[in-house]
Every structure is written in C-alpha cells, then in structure tokens.
Amino acid sequence: MEETLLLKDLNCANCAAKIEDRIRKMAGIESADFAIATHQLRLTGAWEDREALKCEIQAICDAIEEGVTVTDYERPSKALMDDHSHDHGSDAVTIGIIGVGLIFMIYEALTTIVPGIGMPESIETAIYYIAYVLLAFPVLKTAGRNILKGEIFDENFLMSIATLGAIVIDALPEAVGVILFYRIGEFFEHKATDRSRTEIMNAVDMRPQExxxxxxxxxxxxxxxxxxxxxxxxxxxxxxxxLIPLxxxxxxxxxxxxxxxxxxxxxxxxxxxxxxxxxxxxxxxxxxxxxxxKPLGESMVTKILDAVENAASSKPKIDRFITRFARVYTPIVVGLALIVAIIPSLLTGEWHKWIYTALTFLVISCPCALVLSVPLAFFSGIGNASKQGILLKGGRVIEALAGVKAVALDKTGTITSGEFKVHSVEPVNDSVSESVLLSVAAAVESVSTHPIAQSIVEAANAQNLTFTVSSDVQELAGEGIVGRVIGVQGLDGAVTADKVAIVQGLASRGEDVQVLVGNRRLLERYDVTGYSADASVYGTEVLVAVGKQYVGRIIISDEPRVDSATAIQKLNANGIKTIMLTGDALASAEYIAKQTTVSEVHASLLPQDKLFVVQNTRAVYGPTMFVGDGINDAPVLAGADVGGAMGSGADAAIEASDVVFMRPSLQSIVHVIDLAKATLSVAWQNVVFAIVVKVIIMVLGLMGYASMWWAVFGDTGVSILCILNSIRILNRK
Missing domain, CATH: 2.70.150.10 (Calcium-transporting ATPase, cytoplasmic transduction domain A)
Incomplete structure (x- = not known):
C-alpha cells in the first residue's frame, strides 16, 4: 500500500530526519520519505488500520518535535496557497520578545561605550534574568520535555546547556546575547525556509484560481x-x-x-x-x-505539480549521507566539548576559560545547516527544471544526470522531428511521370493512418493531384498495402492511361487495377520483379507496383530538428559521448549523423538490441543516459542509468522515464545536464561551507579567539546563508 500524509509545522530539518528514521522502524512500514520542502510524508508498506497508523506517527512526532500535526494530505487550492493572510500571532510574540532582548543588548553596549551610564548592579542583574527567561523559556521548555522522552542531542538541549553554563560561569550578559541571537537566527531561518518553499512551489504551481x-x-x-x-x-x-485553465x-x-x-x-x-x-x-x-x-486532477498543471512534489520526496545519495553524518556529528562534538571542558582545565586550572570554550562547541554542534541545505538545493533544481518544461523524478535523478558520460539518442522523434515527408518521387523510367506515381500511391495510402502513408497523401494534396480512393484494401503488417484503383489523373486532370502504357491492366479509364505500395517483402509476396535494392538511399523506400509491374519508388525522410546539431555539438564539446540508436537502415542513420555530428551510430536495431548497445556503452564510457519517446523504448529507458522521454508528457512517457522533456528539443538535454551539475555543486558548496565554518570556529575557540556569538553564527547564520545559496538555482538560466 501507498499513503501520503502531511506533517504540518515540521520545520526543523534535524528533527525531521529523526522522525523519518523512527517511522521507518515501525511495523509494516517498508519505506518512509519526508520532504521538508513540501511537508509530505510518503509511506509504502502493509498496515491494517490507517487511523492507528496516523496515531502512531503522531506519537512519534510528539516525542521529537512539539506542535507537529499529522493530517491527511490534501493539496490546497491555488487561491488558498496564494493567500498570505494567515494568523501571525506567534510571529508577533516572537518579534516582541526579540525586541525586548535587543533593547537590553543595546543598553549593554552603551554601558560599555559611554562611561557613567548604568543602573544598580542588582537591578541590572534582575533585568538580564528577566530577559533571559523571556527569550529562553520556549527553548528550555522543549529541551526539558525532550529529555523526559529520551531525546537529548537536539538544538534545544544544546542551547540550554550552553546558555545555562554561561550563567553558571558568571557570563550572564553573554548568555542573554547568545540566546537572543539564536532566537533571531532561528526566526529568520524558518522564514527563509518558508520563503524558499513558497517561491519554488509558486514557480511550478500553474493551477488556475477560477x-x-x-x-x-x-x-x-x-x-x-x-x-x-x-x-x-x-x-x-x-x-x-x-492562463489555459484545463x-x-x-x-x-x-x-x-x-x-x-x-x-x-x-x-x-x-x-x-x-x-x-x-x-x-x-x-x-x-x-x-x-x-x-480532462478534469483539474488529470490536467497538465496538476501532473507537473505532482511530478515536482513526488521528486521532492525522492532523496539523493548526498542527502542520505548527510542525514547519517548528522547522527554521529552531534554526539562527537558534544563528546569533544566534555573533553575540552575537563582535560585542559585539570591541566591548567583555568576552568572558566575551558568551560566557556566547551560551551561554544555545544552551540555549534547542531547539524541543521547541513541537514536543511541539501534538500532545498535539490528542490530548487527540480523547480528550475519544471519551469523549463523538464520533469525530474527526484534528487537521485539529478545526481545521476550530473555523472552522465554518454547520451544515447533514439533517431526518429528525438534527433529528428518524427514528421515523415516525401523526400523524392522516382519513377522507374520516363514512361511514368512523378505525378502519376504519387497519385497511384496516394490512392492506396489514403485509407491508412500510418505516418508514412499520411505523408504520401499530404504530398499528393500539396501538388493538387486528384485520385480515387482505392477499394478492396488489405494492409499487411510490416509489408505495406494492397488495393484496387480505377483510373489515374495527373496535374492537368486528364486521363493518363497513355502515360502508363507499360502498366499491365490499366487499358482504359473505367478499368481498375491492383496496386501494391510497400517494401520489398510485399513485392516478393506478389511476384513483382524489376526492382533492385539500393542500400545507399537515405530514408524509407516505399515501392509501388501496378498489376505485376514495378513502376517506381517514393523516398520518405524524417529531417533533424532545427536545434539537434547545436545541442549535440554542445554535448560533444562537454566531453559527453553522443550515440544514435535506430531501427532504420544504416544509410539513413549515417545521413542524420553526418548532419548532426553524432559521435557513434548503431542502425537496424530491434528494441532488445538498443538495450544491449546501452549496456555496452555504459561499460565503455560510464554512466549513460538514453533519450527516446518513452513509450516504445520502455526496456531501454529502464536499463539506462537515466531514461529520458522526448514528448508532450503523456502518461506512458512519465511512467517509463526518469526525465520527461515536455519541449521536443535536444537543447533540453544540454540544459538538464548542466542544471544537474550546478545543483550538485551548490549542495556540496553548502555542505563544505557549513562544515568548514563550524570547524574553524571550533579551532578558534580552542585558541581563545571565538566566543559563543561566533558559534551562534556557525549554527543559524550558516543555515540562512546555505538556504539563500540554494534558492539561487531556481532562477538559473
């Protein structure tokens, strides 16, 4: 079974990771993925009572993060999502408390700068205690509740110990300052997270309001x-x-x-x-x-939104690595804090100095900046792709795209437009005109819906040729069509029996004759002679016979897309091997390859042959992406490291592939690979930046240069900077 729930008001990335881990260990749960960007919890497994499941998950949330509500997932309407008139009472209280704290910090700064300004020490101390209680009460309350439930290593506990420790060593003003700026940083961190989430969702949510x-x-x-x-x-x-609403x-x-x-x-x-x-x-x-x-739930705007939300819950390897790293990072730093507080103090006797240094370790040990910045970076990348008409199925796809070394491309409908056109009409000799040959073929093909048949009919109509639709039509799969035609007219509208005097059976206007339109196998079936194979021809040969006489051929071609050559050249320039896979003849494949500078060509392939080529390509060049139509190439899409469907986002294409290119352009492939590399780069930038800043502050603390104020920046300040860095990807061109 599959289920999607909403964990409302769960904004702490570290707490979310703990909740997710606990839910995965529940009986009957096979997988659990929480997306902090959308607050959605996606579950798979087997459970008997859905309400009991929700109650158990609610209990887990209550044990780790107060105020989280587990509800059924129901996507709000566009109007509700755009409505920002929510209750901001809690924000007002928070801002008021922070304002009080700032007043006391300004007072503290003035007493340091301007001699003579001040008040009795007892009153001053009382005011600082009041300020501390106002600022720290929510943190202390949550820390105490979590301790009773066995949750020790969270940011509330660490901040409580750090600031209470500062009070014990007679650093009351600094304790107030640290808790003040922690609350300010936490406030702006949540605001930045919400803003990022809203901006990304608004960028991809195109649902109409009315x-x-x-x-x-x-x-x-x-x-x-x-x-x-x-x-x-x-x-x-x-x-x-x-907007087109539906x-x-x-x-x-x-x-x-x-x-x-x-x-x-x-x-x-x-x-x-x-x-x-x-x-x-x-x-x-x-x-x-x-x-x-289609109703709203099945329209394209909802499909795009579903794809983005589903992608947000598919976590990349780096995200899972950071989550595992965070589990050991905090206990290690807390252990270092204990060592720093005790061992140097015993050796030097400077308990005040080393306890203070240890407290900075506690402040900086919260891993939120690490845990939060990675999913937001990937979510921004997914949002950017959707704005460009590219649907990605999760962060793991972005990681795979960033490592692609070769791109295998289906020819028809991917490199080419997939629109067949008559390239040339070639009568067997001068006794049959091109217009007569095209008219005869169109008369038979007009009853077929095959793209090649339609291209012949369109070419005849474009030349204003008139023809009588054939009767007694028989379509032979993989060979062609057989029908009977009465009379043939050319451009001048006159009877043209004299122009095809060599054709047996067409002696007068009123007689009908059997016409064959197809490939070599069709002509052999009806014992037609006079045709010789031409392996060098570009395009698809459509052979035409009237009666038992071969009268000529029509060459159908599919031209490259206007941007195929440019896109393939960019891929080649970036060191990505480009490979064409097609079921067409080698001559047709090489003709397209020459026009588009494809590096390698494999022709006359069956679907299973394409999969074999992709597997060999991976072995030779490395991770391989295959791009096809997403419907006929399902085995290859599944077998490639990344499967891409070039189409209009049909249900079958979305189901079969990892990437859906709504815009039929190879430039989209170039863009999504570049975007994937940029997204992965930003995610690692955030991780490295957060770790380096924390390590530097810890080292400076050991050297006596970094105070707890620096440590607060290393926690909440770094989180905000990482969030802002992540959101840059959304607006990347």
Whole structure:
C-alpha cells in the first residue's frame, strides 16, 4: 500500500530526519520519505488500520518535535496557497520578545561605550534574568520535555546547556546575547525556509484560481467557478492574457498561445478550432472557447505539480549521507566539548576559560545547516527544471544526470522531428511521370493512418493531384498495402492511361487495377520483379507496383530538428559521448549523423538490441543516459542509468522515464545536464561551507579567539546563508 500524509509545522530539518528514521522502524512500514520542502510524508508498506497508523506517527512526532500535526494530505487550492493572510500571532510574540532582548543588548553596549551610564548592579542583574527567561523559556521548555522522552542531542538541549553554563560561569550578559541571537537566527531561518518553499512551489504551481464556464442553458452566460468543480465536456471561455485553465480542445476563435510555462518553448503557437491545448499555457491574443477534455486532477498543471512534489520526496545519495553524518556529528562534538571542558582545565586550572570554550562547541554542534541545505538545493533544481518544461523524478535523478558520460539518442522523434515527408518521387523510367506515381500511391495510402502513408497523401494534396480512393484494401503488417484503383489523373486532370502504357491492366479509364505500395517483402509476396535494392538511399523506400509491374519508388525522410546539431555539438564539446540508436537502415542513420555530428551510430536495431548497445556503452564510457519517446523504448529507458522521454508528457512517457522533456528539443538535454551539475555543486558548496565554518570556529575557540556569538553564527547564520545559496538555482538560466 501507498499513503501520503502531511506533517504540518515540521520545520526543523534535524528533527525531521529523526522522525523519518523512527517511522521507518515501525511495523509494516517498508519505506518512509519526508520532504521538508513540501511537508509530505510518503509511506509504502502493509498496515491494517490507517487511523492507528496516523496515531502512531503522531506519537512519534510528539516525542521529537512539539506542535507537529499529522493530517491527511490534501493539496490546497491555488487561491488558498496564494493567500498570505494567515494568523501571525506567534510571529508577533516572537518579534516582541526579540525586541525586548535587543533593547537590553543595546543598553549593554552603551554601558560599555559611554562611561557613567548604568543602573544598580542588582537591578541590572534582575533585568538580564528577566530577559533571559523571556527569550529562553520556549527553548528550555522543549529541551526539558525532550529529555523526559529520551531525546537529548537536539538544538534545544544544546542551547540550554550552553546558555545555562554561561550563567553558571558568571557570563550572564553573554548568555542573554547568545540566546537572543539564536532566537533571531532561528526566526529568520524558518522564514527563509518558508520563503524558499513558497517561491519554488509558486514557480511550478500553474493551477488556475477560477474558470469562466459558458452556461449554454442560459444563453451563453459566463459563470465563474473553482476549477475543481468543472467537469469534462463543459465549455469554458479563455480571454486574452489568461492562463489555459484545463486541458481541452478549441471550439471557437483563434489565437496565439505561449506554451513556455509548460514546455519551455519560447515561440508561441497558432491555435484555432480543433487545436488541443494544455493547461498552464498562456492565451496571448484572441478570445477562445474550449471543450474541457480532462478534469483539474488529470490536467497538465496538476501532473507537473505532482511530478515536482513526488521528486521532492525522492532523496539523493548526498542527502542520505548527510542525514547519517548528522547522527554521529552531534554526539562527537558534544563528546569533544566534555573533553575540552575537563582535560585542559585539570591541566591548567583555568576552568572558566575551558568551560566557556566547551560551551561554544555545544552551540555549534547542531547539524541543521547541513541537514536543511541539501534538500532545498535539490528542490530548487527540480523547480528550475519544471519551469523549463523538464520533469525530474527526484534528487537521485539529478545526481545521476550530473555523472552522465554518454547520451544515447533514439533517431526518429528525438534527433529528428518524427514528421515523415516525401523526400523524392522516382519513377522507374520516363514512361511514368512523378505525378502519376504519387497519385497511384496516394490512392492506396489514403485509407491508412500510418505516418508514412499520411505523408504520401499530404504530398499528393500539396501538388493538387486528384485520385480515387482505392477499394478492396488489405494492409499487411510490416509489408505495406494492397488495393484496387480505377483510373489515374495527373496535374492537368486528364486521363493518363497513355502515360502508363507499360502498366499491365490499366487499358482504359473505367478499368481498375491492383496496386501494391510497400517494401520489398510485399513485392516478393506478389511476384513483382524489376526492382533492385539500393542500400545507399537515405530514408524509407516505399515501392509501388501496378498489376505485376514495378513502376517506381517514393523516398520518405524524417529531417533533424532545427536545434539537434547545436545541442549535440554542445554535448560533444562537454566531453559527453553522443550515440544514435535506430531501427532504420544504416544509410539513413549515417545521413542524420553526418548532419548532426553524432559521435557513434548503431542502425537496424530491434528494441532488445538498443538495450544491449546501452549496456555496452555504459561499460565503455560510464554512466549513460538514453533519450527516446518513452513509450516504445520502455526496456531501454529502464536499463539506462537515466531514461529520458522526448514528448508532450503523456502518461506512458512519465511512467517509463526518469526525465520527461515536455519541449521536443535536444537543447533540453544540454540544459538538464548542466542544471544537474550546478545543483550538485551548490549542495556540496553548502555542505563544505557549513562544515568548514563550524570547524574553524571550533579551532578558534580552542585558541581563545571565538566566543559563543561566533558559534551562534556557525549554527543559524550558516543555515540562512546555505538556504539563500540554494534558492539561487531556481532562477538559473
């Protein structure tokens, strides 16, 4: 079973790691992943009573972090997410208490700077105690409660011991200062975390706040309602400048649509009656009405949001490493603090100095900066990718992308556009014109929905050729089509039987004749002769025979995408091996490879052959990414280190791949690999920065240069800087 719960008000990264670890050890739980960026807890396993499960998880949360509430996950509406008018009473109290503390700290500074300013020592001491109690009470209360529950090594306990220890060694003003700046840092850390979370989610949440529904029962009156209420088949109005609220089909009107929010494609598309539009795109110019094809829960805006939220709970190796590191880091630093407090004091007799130094160790031993900064960095990377029309299935995918050494690309629909076009029409000799050959083929292919057949019909229509749709059609899988055609007309509209006098059976306009359109196997089946294979031809050969006579061939080609060459050149320049995999003939593959500078070509492959090539590529070059259509190449997508689907985000593509490229452009591959490397770099920057600062402050403390004020910066200050560093990725171009 799978379940998603919401752990509201769980903002402490270190506490979240402990809660997650405890939940994983529960009976019946196979996996538990908590995403601090979204507050979602995703569970898999087997349990009998769902409510009992929630109660047990609530008990775990209560034992570790007070105030956390376990609820069923229900995504709030867009309007509610955008509503910032929540109760800020607790914030006001916190700010008030911090303000009182700041007044006393200003007073302390003035008494140091300006001689003669001051008050009786007893009153001053009493005021400092009052300030300390006001500032430290929530910390002391939480620490005491956690001690009773066996949770010792948390930031509340460490800060309590540090500040109470400072009071014991007669450093009351410093104890007040440390707890003051700890509370200030904690306040801004939570604000920065919330701001980062909100900014990322707003960047990917394109759900509409309202939908304009056309009430056809009341003369087309417009009714504004919540998108959750709109049903499939209803008609909606989209005005210029509005987001397309739901997936649907244009019924009336024409406009230009900016698809960049969904696909990252900067060039607007033309939309008119019959055009299918994805939600999240922007209607730029004209008013249109649409038929709703999918409800909000199945529309593209929700799929993107689901993909981002699911990705947030998929943790990379570095995140899991930091979580494990944090479990041993804090006890080690606390142990060092005890050693520093006792051993040097026994040797030198300077108990005051070394206890004070040990207290700085306690302040700096909280691992929150480490535990929090890594998931936020990866979540920002996932958010950036979604803004570019790239859906990533988690932090582990980002890590894999950052290490990719080779990219294997399916040819058709990936390197090429996947749109077949007639490249050339080649009659067998001068007795048959190109127009006649194309007309005969179109007459038979017009009954087929195959892309190659449609390309032939489109070419005939483009030349204004007229033809009679064939009868007695038989389509042979993997070979072609057989049908009977009555008469053939050319460009001039005249009967052209005289132009095909060599063709047996087409003696007059009123007679019909059997026409074969397909490959070599089809012609051999019907004993047609006169055709010789040409292995050097680029594209797909479509052979045409009338009666028992071969009359010519039509070459169908699929051209590279406009940006394929540029993107592949960038990959090659970055030291990434590029490899083309295709089921087409070698000549066609080499033609495309030459145009796009692909490093290596493998042609005439079956799906299982592609998987074999990808496995060999991994063995030779290292981690390999495969990019295909996400539907026909499922075995290869699963077998690659990273599987990417080049398409419009169809359900099958999203299910089969690790990365979905909503925009059909190879530039997206270049961008996502660069983004993955930048994201991993920022995550490691945060880790190294946090550890180095903490170590430096500990060393300076041992040398007598760093006070507890420095230690507070090493805890909350470093956390804030790491959060700000992480959020940079969201706006990376």
């Amino acid at each position: 939908v304009r529904v056309v009430d056809e029962c009341c003369g087309g009156e417009i009714i504004v309602m919540a998108p959750e209420r709109v049903e499939v088949g209803w008609t909606i109005e989209v005005r210029p400048g509005d 997936d649907g089909t244009v019924l009336d009107g024409s406009t230009r649509v900016n698809t960049a929010p969904v696909t990252g494609e900067p060039v607007p598309i033309r939309a008119e009656r019959g055009t299918q539009l994805l939600s999240g795109c922007i209607n730029e110019s004209g008013r249109i009405t649409m038929r709703v094809d």
